[in-house]
Amino acid sequence: MPHHLIRKLEQFTELSGSDKRALKSAASTQRRFGARTDIISEGDAPLHVNLILEGWACRYKQLNDGRRQIISLFVPGDMCDEHVDALREMDHSVATLSPVNVAEIARPMLSQMIEEHPRIRKALCWNVLVTAAIQREWTVSLGQRTATERLGHLLCELFVRLRGIGLTQGNSYALPLTQGELGEVLGLSNVHTNRTVQELRRTGLIVLKGKYLEIPNLAALQAASLFNPNYLHLDHEGRDFDAPESELS
Amino acid sequence: MPHHLIRKLEQFTELSGSDKRALKSAASTQRRFGARTDIISEGDAPLHVNLILEGWACRYKQLNDGRRQIISLFVPGDMCDEHVDALREMDHSVATLSPVNVAEIARPMLSQMIEEHPRIRKALCWNVLVTAAIQREWTVSLGQRTATERLGHLLCELFVRLRGIGLTQGNSYALPLTQGELGEVLGLSNVHTNRTVQELRRTGLIVLKGKYLEIPNLAALQAASLFNPNYLHLDHEGRDFDAPESELS
DNA sequence: CGCATTTTTGATCAAGTTCAATATCAGTGG
DNA sequence: CCACTGATATTGAACTTGATCAAAAATGCG
Numbered sequence: 220m221p222h223h224l225i226r227k228l229e230q231f232t233e234l235s236g237s238d239k240r241a242l243k244s245a246a247s248t249q250r251r252f253g254a255r256t257d258i259i260s261e262g263d264a265p266l267h268v269n270l271i272l273e274g275w276a277c278r279y280k281q282l283n284d285g286r287r288q289i290i291s292l293f294v295p296g297d298m299c300d301e302h303v304d305a306l307r308e309m310d311h312s313v314a315t316l317s318p319v320n321v322a323e324i325a326r327p328m329l330s331q332m333i334e335e336h337p338r339i340r341k342a343l344c345w346n347v348l349v350t351a352a353i354q355r356e357w358t359v360s361l362g363q364r365t366a367t368e369r370l371g372h373l374l375c376e377l378f379v380r381l382r383g384i385g386l387t388q389g390n391s392y393a394l395p396l397t398q399g400e401l402g403e404v405l406g407l408s409n410v411h412t413n414r415t416v417q418e419l420r421r422t423g424l425i426v427l428k429g430k431y432l433e434i435p436n437l438a439a440l441q442a443a444s445l446f447n448p449n450y451l452h453l454d455h456e457g458r459d460f461d462a463p464e465s466e467l468s
Numbered sequence: 469m470p471h472h473l474i475r476k477l478e479q480f481t482e483l484s485g486s487d488k489r490a491l492k493s494a495a496s497t498q499r500r501f502g503a504r505t506d507i508i509s510e511g512d513a514p515l516h517v518n519l520i521l522e523g524w525a526c527r528y529k530q531l532n533d534g535r536r537q538i539i540s541l542f543v544p545g546d547m548c549d550e551h552v553d554a555l556r557e558m559d560h561s562v563a564t565l566s567p568v569n570v571a572e573i574a575r576p577m578l579s580q581m582i583e584e585h586p587r588i589r590k591a592l593c594w595n596v597l598v599t600a601a602i603q604r605e606w607t608v609s610l611g612q613r614t615a616t617e618r619l620g621h622l623l624c625e626l627f628v629r630l631r632g633i634g635l636t637q638g639n640s641y642a643l644p645l646t647q648g649e650l651g652e653v654l655g656l657s658n659v660h661t662n663r664t665v666q667e668l669r670r671t672g673l674i675v676l677k678g679k680y681l682e683i684p685n686l687a688a689l690q691a692a693s694l695f696n697p698n699y700l701h702l703d704h705e706g707r708d709f710d711a712p713e714s715e716l717s
Numbered sequence: 718c719g720c721a722t723t724t725t726t727g728a729t730c731a732a733g734t735t736c737a738a739t740a741t742c743a744g745t746g747g
Numbered sequence: 748c749c750a751c752t753g754a755t756a757t758t759g760a761a762c763t764t765g766a767t768c769a770a771a772a773a774t775g776c777g
Contacts, residue, residue, distance in 0.1 A: 280608045282694050288611040290604045305593050305706070310601050310699040344554050352559050354603045355539045359529045361610035362537040362655030366765070397723060406611030411765050413725060429774080445531050450559040457554070615733070646755060660733050662757060678742085724773065734763070741756065747749090 221246040221322060223296030223384040224270060228342035230383050232457030235466035238339050241332050246270055246322035252315045258299070259313045265306065267323040269299040274319030275395050279403070280311045289404040291354065292316075292377070296384045301329070301347065317395040341460050345452065352450040361406050364445065366415045369405045371444030374425060378434055379448055391433040470495040470571060472545030472633040473519060477591035479632050481706030484715035487588050490581050495519055495571035501564045507548070508562045514555065516572040518548040523568030524644050528652070529560045538653040540603065541565075541626070545633045550578070550596065566644040590709050594701065601699040610655050613694065615664045618654045620693030623674060627683055628697055640682040 221242050228234060234242075249272065252258060258269055258276060271293050278291040278299070290311060293299060299313045304326050333340040353376070360369045374394075381392045396404075402412035419425045424440045426433040434440050441447075470491050477483060483491075498521065501507060507518055507525060520542050527540040527548070539560060542548060548562045553575050582589040602625070609618045623643075630641045645653075651661035668674045673689045675682040683689050690696075 278604070280604070282608070282612060284694070286612045288608045290607050302593065302597060305590065306597055306701050307703070307705045308698075310701070311604060341554065344551065348551060348554055351600060351603070354600070354607065355527070355529070355560060358539050358603065358606055358610060359531075359537045361607060362652075363531060363535045398725095399723075403611075408766055409723090410725085410767080413723095414765090417725085445533070449557075452555050452559070454556070456556045647757095648755075657734055658756085659735080659758090662755095663733090666757085718777105720776090722773105722775080724771100726771075727769090729767080731766070732764085735761085737759090739756100739758075741754100743752100743754085745750100745752080747751100 221270060221272065221296070223272070223294075223386070224298070225296075226384045227296040228339070228346065230453055230455065231342045231345045232338060232455075232459075233461040233467070234338060234342070235462035236468040237466065238336050238462065241336050241339065245324050245328050245332050246272070248323045248325075250321050250323055252319045252321065254315055254318050257312055257314045258319075258321065259309055261309050261312045263309050265300060265303040265309055267325050268301050268329055269313070270322040270324055271295050271297050271299070272320040272322055275316040276313060276319050276321075277316055277400075277404075278311050278313050287403055288406065289400065291350075291357075292404065294377070294380060294384070295386065297350075298324075298346070301343065316400060338460055338462060341457055345457055349450075349452050352452065356450050366405070366407055366411060367418050368444045369407075370401070370412070370415045371419060371424065371440050372446050373401075373404060374419075374432065374434065375437070375441050375444055375446040375448075376451070378437065379451055379453070383453065390435065390437060391431060393430055394427070394432045395430050470519060470521065470545070472521070472543075472635070473547070474545075475633045476545040477588070477595065479702055479704065480591045480594045481587060481704075481708075482710040482716070483587060483591070484711035485717040486715065487585050487711065490585050490588065494573050494577050494581050495521070497572045497574075499570050499572055501568045501570065503564055503567050506561055506563045507568075507570065508558055510558050510561045512558050514549060514552040514558055516574050517550050517578055518562070519571040519573055520544050520546050520548070521569040521571055524565040525562060525568055525570075526565055526649075526653075527560050527562050536652055537655065538649065540599075540606075541653065543626070543629060543633070544635065546599075547573075547595070550592065565649060587709055587711060590706055594706055598699075598701050601701065605699050615654070615656055615660060616667050617693045618656070619650070619661070619664045620668060620673065620689050621695050622650075622653060623668075623681065623683065624686070624690050624693055624695040624697075625700070627686065628700055628702070632702065639684065639686060640680060642679055643676070643681045644679050 225239055225242055273295055276293040277289045279287055279289045281287045360372050364372060378387060378392060381387050386392060398412045398416060399409040402409045416427060424443060474488055474491055522544055525542040526538045528536055528538045530536045609621050613621060627636060627641060630636050635641060647661045647665060648658040651658045665676055673692060
């Protein structure tokens with residue numbers, strides 16, 4: 220069930236009952252992957268669209284000499300490469316981090332849904348734009364922010380994204396990444412990532428135990444990380460397209 | 469005249485005479501900007517789509533404390549934010565680097581063109597995907613590549629992009645960026661950017677005089693920078709949609 | 718309990734920043 | 748054509764951030 224996708228899209232615009240049923244039926248073909256497994260590999264021809272139902276995944280690219288950069292993080296409700304069918308082959312890989320449940324959505328199915336449900340089309344379009352904005356923000360982080368700001372910024376972003384789909388508990392959330400993987404996101408070595416985690420711990424900005432993160436004072440962490448959530452465009456920006464009362468069921 | 473855009477799109481699929489005329493008429497409203505001027509500023513509501521006809525521009529983001537990161541480079545034929553009308557306000561700014569000529573394309577005009585010219589729609593879709601792939605590659609560069617590799621990689625990318633639109637002369641092209649601006653792209657200080665330029669000069673991989681760059685041995689620079697052009701998807705990937713012979717005029 | 722992975726620590730090293738000064742260049746006005 | 752000016756490029760030296768290497772401690776899991 221694409222609960223998280225529905226929840227995510229509803230941050231933009233309220234969907235009708237019919238919209239939601241369409242999303243549910245589109246996500247009916249499911250598949251399970253273990254942790255640290257490629258879902259799609261660089262060089263593959265893109266087939267269906269993968270919608271993450273449960274678990275975390277990432278986009279990554281590996282350089283010839285082995286260095287690896289994680290380019291994006293996917294959490295439940297995220298879709299991997301919704302439009303790459305226009306391209307012949309993947310220029311990057313997608314892999315799971317934790318065990319993952321994906322829905323494999325056939326492209327014609329997706330096209331048909333978009334055709335028949337203009338509200339979904341708009342919401343997915345918004346989603347694509349926000350995904351691009353996140354990528355840009357990561358560019359800024361890697362280019363300008365210090366290690367501490369970078370880590371703090373990422374943890375703020377994930378908090379906001381996860382809260383939007385109901386995967387936070389109070390000021391906490393499950394973060395199923397090792398410090399090594401966090402380093403691959405942040406462009407830092409695992410050793411320095413560890414020291415950066417400790418720095419944020421020492422200043423009381425985060426409590427990270429095992430795979431569980433708590434942010435005691437979000438505003439403080441945001442300020443320390445120069446985090447401005449505007450790029451996530453969460454202010455119900457598609458409210459003009461909300462489904463009418465009568466169609467909500 | 470959107471020569472460069474047409475040339476760029478034709479790397480993907482051959483356009484018909486009618487396609488090209490549509491693009492030309494869409495790009496009829498022109499505007500000129502001096503160097504280092506904002507075309508759109510963060511916080512603005514996006515209006516029309518800006519198509520760069522001549523000159524170079526960039527997307528950038530400025531942090532509260534003044535640090536600036538250039539997020540993308542726009543060269544002739546590039547469009548800024550073709551789909552952001554779904555968002556309420558810009559989360560970044562777009563500014564010129566050199567003096568720039570832009571065509572301001574009204575959104576309804578763009579929608580209509582896409583509606584009436586499926587080949588243009590496909591080509592623009594490819595263009596959006598390649599733009600996203602470039603952004604991802606920059607993430608990899610900033611996260612994993614050394615200063616030298618980063619600079620080399622950027623110069624290779626620009627060479628390939630510019631060659632695609634006919635803006636290279638042999639193995640050279642005009643590069644209207646200061647070293648300071650180059651640094652803002654690469655996430656390096658101007659001082660270190662200068663030293664990195666000198667390093668590439670010393671090893672004979674580039675000849676950079678003023679605003680003019682020569683790459684004596686592209687393959688060598690590519691190898692030194694771990695540059696793989698696959699992410700630019702230039703292999704005429706849309707050949708299946710080429711306009712028929714009869715419609716080329 | 719035992720093994721593999723992950724986290725943590727210490728020490729050394731390299732890459733890149735900062736600050737400050739100098740040199741070069743392009744354009745401007747005379 | 749030349750001197751003047753502001754921006755850009757270049758150099759040197761000291762400093763900081765983060766990487767690397769290696770080992771130890773903690774954790775998780777079968």
